[in-house]
Amino acid sequence: MSEFFVSRWVPRPGHVQEDDRGGLPRGFRAAGVSAHVKPSGAKDLGLLVADAPETVSAARFTRSGVLAAPVIVSREHADVSRLRAVVANSGNANAATGRQGVDDALATQAAAAQVAGVEQIATAVASTGVIGVPLPLDRLLAGLEEVRGELRTDGDRDFAEAIRTTDKSAKRASLVVELPSGDVRLTAQCKGAGMIQPNFATMLCFVQTDAQLEQETAELLLGVTVKRSFDRISVDGQLSTNDTVVLMASGTSGVKVEPLSEDELRLGEALDALLRQLALMIVADGEGSKRTGRVVVSGEDPAVLEHVARAVANSPLVKTALHGGDPNWGRIAQAVGGALLDSSPLHFDIAIEGVTVFADGSALRFDEAALNAAVQRDEVEYVVALPGEGAETEVFFSDLSHEYVTINAEYTT
Amino acid sequence: MSEFFVSRWVPRPGHVQEDDRGGLPRGFRAAGVSAHVKPSGAKDLGLLVADAPETVSAARFTRSGVLAAPVIVSREHADVSRLRAVVANSGNANAATGRQGVDDALATQAAAAQVAGVEQIATAVASTGVIGVPLPLDRLLAGLEEVRGELRTDGDRDFAEAIRTTDKSAKRASLVVELPSGDVRLTAQCKGAGMIQPNFATMLCFVQTDAQLEQETAELLLGVTVKRSFDRISVDGQLSTNDTVVLMASGTSGVKVEPLSEDELRLGEALDALLRQLALMIVADGEGSKRTGRVVVSGEDPAVLEHVARAVANSPLVKTALHGGDPNWGRIAQAVGGALLDSSPLHFDIAIEGVTVFADGSALRFDEAALNAAVQRDEVEYVVALPGEGAETEVFFSDLSHEYVTINAEYTT
Numbered sequence: 001m002s003e004f005f006v007s008r009w010v011p012r013p014g015h016v017q018e019d020d021r022g023g024l025p026r027g028f029r030a031a032g033v034s035a036h037v038k039p040s041g042a043k044d045l046g047l048l049v050a051d052a053p054e055t056v057s058a059a060r061f062t063r064s065g066v067l068a069a070p071v072i073v074s075r076e077h078a079d080v081s082r083l084r085a086v087v088a089n090s091g092n093a094n095a096a097t098g099r100q101g102v103d104d105a106l107a108t109q110a111a112a113a114q115v116a117g118v119e120q121i122a123t124a125v126a127s128t129g130v131i132g133v134p135l136p137l138d139r140l141l142a143g144l145e146e147v148r149g150e151l152r153t154d155g156d157r158d159f160a161e162a163i164r165t166t167d168k169s170a171k172r173a174s175l176v177v178e179l180p181s182g183d184v185r186l187t188a189q190c191k192g193a194g195m196i197q198p199n200f201a202t203m204l205c206f207v208q209t210d211a212q213l214e215q216e217t218a219e220l221l222l223g224v225t226v227k228r229s230f231d232r233i234s235v236d237g238q239l240s241t242n243d244t245v246v247l248m249a250s251g252t253s254g255v256k257v258e259p260l261s262e263d264e265l266r267l268g269e270a271l272d273a274l275l276r277q278l279a280l281m282i283v284a285d286g287e288g289s290k291r292t293g294r295v296v297v298s299g300e301d302p303a304v305l306e307h308v309a310r311a312v313a314n315s316p317l318v319k320t321a322l323h324g325g326d327p328n329w330g331r332i333a334q335a336v337g338g339a340l341l342d343s344s345p346l347h348f349d350i351a352i353e354g355v356t357v358f359a360d361g362s363a364l365r366f367d368e369a370a371l372n373a374a375v376q377r378d379e380v381e382y383v384v385a386l387p388g389e390g391a392e393t394e395v396f397f398s399d400l401s402h403e404y405v406t407i408n409a410e411y412t413t
Numbered sequence: 414m415s416e417f418f419v420s421r422w423v424p425r426p427g428h429v430q431e432d433d434r435g436g437l438p439r440g441f442r443a444a445g446v447s448a449h450v451k452p453s454g455a456k457d458l459g460l461l462v463a464d465a466p467e468t469v470s471a472a473r474f475t476r477s478g479v480l481a482a483p484v485i486v487s488r489e490h491a492d493v494s495r496l497r498a499v500v501a502n503s504g505n506a507n508a509a510t511g512r513q514g515v516d517d518a519l520a521t522q523a524a525a526a527q528v529a530g531v532e533q534i535a536t537a538v539a540s541t542g543v544i545g546v547p548l549p550l551d552r553l554l555a556g557l558e559e560v561r562g563e564l565r566t567d568g569d570r571d572f573a574e575a576i577r578t579t580d581k582s583a584k585r586a587s588l589v590v591e592l593p594s595g596d597v598r599l600t601a602q603c604k605g606a607g608m609i610q611p612n613f614a615t616m617l618c619f620v621q622t623d624a625q626l627e628q629e630t631a632e633l634l635l636g637v638t639v640k641r642s643f644d645r646i647s648v649d650g651q652l653s654t655n656d657t658v659v660l661m662a663s664g665t666s667g668v669k670v671e672p673l674s675e676d677e678l679r680l681g682e683a684l685d686a687l688l689r690q691l692a693l694m695i696v697a698d699g700e701g702s703k704r705t706g707r708v709v710v711s712g713e714d715p716a717v718l719e720h721v722a723r724a725v726a727n728s729p730l731v732k733t734a735l736h737g738g739d740p741n742w743g744r745i746a747q748a749v750g751g752a753l754l755d756s757s758p759l760h761f762d763i764a765i766e767g768v769t770v771f772a773d774g775s776a777l778r779f780d781e782a783a784l785n786a787a788v789q790r791d792e793v794e795y796v797v798a799l800p801g802e803g804a805e806t807e808v809f810f811s812d813l814s815h816e817y818v819t820i821n822a823e824y825t826t
Contacts, residue, residue: 065759066750072757096746098775131743132776241747316729320818330544333509334654337479344485346478362511363545402815405733 004173008379009294009396010277016186016270019174023154025185025210027052027250030155032162035143037091037129037136045143046162048086048189048206049116049151052250057083058218059124060226062243069094069101069135070125071242073109077121081215084122086206086246087112088163089140090191092129095241104135111144116151126204126244128165128191160189163204167191171281177211177270179263182255184211186270192282203230203282205245207274211267212251217259221268222247229275233283234313234397247271283396284378288403293322294381294396300388304340308384311339313397323399325376327368329357332382351383417586421792422707422809423690429599429683432587436567438598438623440465440663443568445575448556450504450542450549458556459575461499461602461619462529462564465663470496471631472537473639475656482507482514482548483538484655486522490534494628497535499619499659500525501576502553503604504542508654517548524554528561539617539657541578541604573602576617580604584694590624590683592676595668597624599683605695616643616695618658620687624680625664630672634681635660642688646696647726647810660684696809697791701816706735707794707809713801717753721797724752726810736812738789740781742770749797764796 005012024030028050035045059080061071074080087108094101105125113120127135150158160170171190176183192203213221226245257263283292297309312318315335321328332350340346350358353374355366374380418425437443441463448458472493474484487493500521507514518538526533540548563571573583584603589596605616620635639658670676696705710722725731728748734741745763753759763771766787768779787793 063754064747064750065753065756066746067757093743096743096771096774096776098773100775131741131747132771134776241750316813316817323818328544330506330509330546333479334477334544337477337654340478341476343478344480358509358545360511361509362513363509363547400729400818402818404729405736405813405815405818 005273005277007277007280010273010280013269013273015178015266016273017176019176019185022157022174024156024187025208025250025252027055027210027252028208028248029151029153030159031147031150031152032155032158032160033143033146033150035089035139037089037139043158043162044089044091045140045147046088046159047112047116047144047147047151048159049118050084050248050250052252054251055082055084055248056213056215056218057081057246057248058215058222059083059247060222060245062240064241066096066241068127068242069097069105070127071244072102073105074124074126074244077106077109078124079121080124080246081219082122083124083246083248084118085112085116086124086126087144088126088204090128090163090165092127092133092135093131093242094127094135095131097132097134100134104137107137108135108140111141115144115148124244124246126242128163128204128242131241156187156189163189163191165191168285171278173274173278175270175274177267179255179257179266181263182253184209184253184255184267186274188274188278190278190282192285203240203243205230205275205278207245207247207271209249210251210253211249212254212256213249214259217257217264218247218249221271224268225272225275228272229279232395233279234310234395280396283398288401288406289398290401291322291325291399292379292396293318293399294379294394295384296381296392296394297384297386298389298392299386300390302391302393305386305391305393308336308339308386309393309395311335312382312384313395316400319397319400322380323401327352327357327371327375332384333358336384347387349385353381418686418690420690420693423686423693426682426686428591428679429686430589432589432598435570435587437569437600438621438663438665440468440623440665441621441661442564442566443572444560444563444565445568445571445573446556446559446563448502448552450502450552456571456575457502457504458553458560459501459572460525460529460557460560460564461572462531463497463661463663465665467664468495468497468661469626469628469631470494470659470661471628471635472496472660473635473658475653477654479509479654481540481655482510482518483540484657485515486518487537487539487657490519490522491537492534493537494632495535496537496659496661497531498525498529499537499539500557501539501617503576503578505540505546505548506542506544506655507540507548509545510547513547517550520550521548521553524557528557537657537659539655541576541617541655544654569600569602576602576604578604581698584691586687586691588683588687590680592668592670592679594670594676595666597622597666597668597680599687601687601691603691603695605698616653616656618643618688618691620658620660620684622662623664623666624662625667625669626662627672630670630677631660631662634684637681638685638688641685642692645808646692647723647808693809696811701814701819702811703814704735704738704812705792705809706731706812707792707807708797709794709805709807710797710799711802711805712799713803715804715806718799718804718806721749721752721799722806722808724748725795725797726808729813732810732813735793736814740765740770740784740788745795745797746771760800762798766794
């Protein structure tokens with residue numbers, strides 16, 4: 001019984017096992033402390049260090065027009081192909097903080113590099129929390145001094161704790177991947193609950209492996225798997241100023257993953273399953289979420305499918321129906337119609353949990369009791385078949401709950 | 414003290430007075446009864462009749478790709494330039510009901526025309542309510558027989574009641590408009606609370622006047638004023654399958670409104686104020702809404718401004734902050750950034766209630782207590798100034814509340 005791969009939409013690959021030992025792959029240490037950025041005194045500052053000098057890395061960032069200072073610093077003042085350290089804080093996004101914010105992020109980067117014993121240019125910075133409030137730099141710098149004595153090979157738990165905001169639980173995984181050339185380890189720490197949408201979610205995710213990769217391989221694997229995971233989820237249709245994903249490979253397993261090899265394919269499958277399950281954990285942890293939906297849209301034009309899938313996934317009427325365990329497919333039809341203006345008469349089918357409920361403009365008869373029961377489960381699947389063939393997309397989304405309103409109506413005041 | 418023009422964003426034009434007498438302009442009768450479409454037994458079937466044979470009309474409909482049967486019938490089986498009757502029901506949208514739905518709408522149209530004593534082609538049909546459920550035609554036809562004895566010149570109250578769904582109150586107005594050529598009357602009945610968004614709201618609105626108009630004038634005035642009212646609001650970003658607006662002019666006042674005349678201008682101003690205030694009543698009645706927001710976006714490219722304004726108005730993070738009376742401008746910045754991908758560094762200003770809080774990438778100092786108090790009022794204004802000049806747009810939007818979730822999570826089950 002898998003404890004990590006809990007979604008029916010992400011089966012555990014046969015060559016991937018959960019690692020009961022926990023802790024980071026060889027070559028990594030981490031820590032998480034309270035720097036008192038969060039008023040609660042919970043952990044809010046983490047540092048992750050790769051001690052192996054051959055570490056290669058790759059990163060992805062938000063595409064928002066409003067980039068947080070740490071994203072600017074990581075993109076412009078770090079070499080993301082050879083990162084050796086990541087410093088991350090919660091409680092303050094250091095976004096919309098202007099020149100001072102960038103200076104603060106640079107100072108954090110310099111201090112973290114010094115504590116980690118690596119070059120400043122090899123250090124990424126990430127923040128999450130409230131927007132528009134100056135970073136309490138003194139507290140972060142003091143916290144980093146505390147981190148110095150806390151870095152441990154099993155520090156991933158504390159690190160994952162330190163990057164949480166409204167997450168109900170820390171999101172972590174520790175996997176062993178059997179490759180043809182030998183076993184490697186794959187771990188990740190992730191956060192994200194609110195403000196989650198395309199390109200990709202408002203989230204931070206840090207992935208480590210002791211596989212030996214070329215930088216191009218790290219870049220390729222991360223690029224493809226982020227597109228299939230964090231790019232395919234939506235909690236509330238909102239794009240963050242701070243999204244950051246970093247993959248680091250220390251090479252300390254001695255297992256070399258050559259480009260275009262079976263090793264690369266297998267490692268890619270493992271990373272894909274890891275990121276998809278983490279993405280689904282974010283959706284399931286959508287602020288106040290009770291149920292996760294998956295909408296699959298098929299048809300001809302990928303751009304149209306993307307537009308329709310997002311319209312369904314972000315429809316508050318669809319999301320409240322999902323929350324209420326209500327098989328109200330009329331709202332799916334409304335969302336599809338609203339996304340495709342002036343397209344009437346539009347022919348498409350809707351299936352919920354495998355039951356076609358709407359075809360060619362009309363409701364079909366179906367077993368209402370069975371469908372009512374099916375939409376009460378934790379995961380509900382909707383399929384929208386538009387005319388034409390050859391393309392398909394999916395979006396995973398959370399429901400919309402009272403708790404979402406409570407959390408977000410009272411976030412700063 | 415005006416009772417109808419309650420929003421600060423819609424001042425009452427000096428030549429427009431509220432009409433204490435109420436009732437419809439000369440040449441119109443209406444009624445509203447219970448046809449038992451709604452399980453509650455509340456009124457759910459209305460008929461509006463123009464007895465004057467010279468009546469001219471104009472109409473606007475939803476642009477959804479999924480058109481409800483009554484919209485198909487009104488567009489394809491009625492002449493919207495010379496409507497003499499409108500039959501409208503609540504409790505059932507007759508949408509996504511296929512060929513049977515169209516047949517039912519046609520049968521309703523025929524029966525309503527017979528009761529109204531007008532041609533079938535001069536009769537529009539409108540429905541609102543749950544999607545995907547067959548129309549209970551027998552009950553509607555029986556209800557129309559009951560309507561026959563109820564048509565009265567002051568039947569607009571009952572008619573307005575009969576088109577309500579989740580509206581907290583009936584939306585009506587009865588105005589006297591002083592034109593250079595003489596006084597005319599202008600009345601309207603409107604519904605809309607949920608599923609409200611662009612092009613235009615999920616709503617029904619029926620407008621009557623005893624002014625004497627050419628058909629082209631009716632078409633022009635309705636087209637322009639709908640664009641400035643129902644097209645500029647959003648409750649939840651959802652486009653309905655059923656939106657319908659009908660303007661009918663009976664000509665019975667004897668006041669002739671010539672094209673390009675001062676009369677036309679003045680009548681247009683009155684209609685504009687009427688529809689804008691009705692649109693704001695819909696927003697204020699957004700399911701569970703407590704506060705109304707107005708976002709004004711200025712800049713260079715109208716398409717970009719429209720995209721940004723909608724992104725802000727439909728952001729659940731902005732809407733929950735509005736609900737919470739929270740001056741969290743960071744969420745405005747986030748919504749703007751999320752709407753304009755890959756545009757960093759993006760320079761823009763944000764003002765809330767006239768106070769500039771963010772300029773050129775940074776927060777500004779401002780009187781927090783004063784702003785906190787300002788955003789607790791019923792109407793809150795946000796201004797986003799993008800680079801460039803020459804274009805401006807606005808969107809009115811509701812907040813996002815617990816009640817919205819309650820209403821929509823429990824709508825059908």
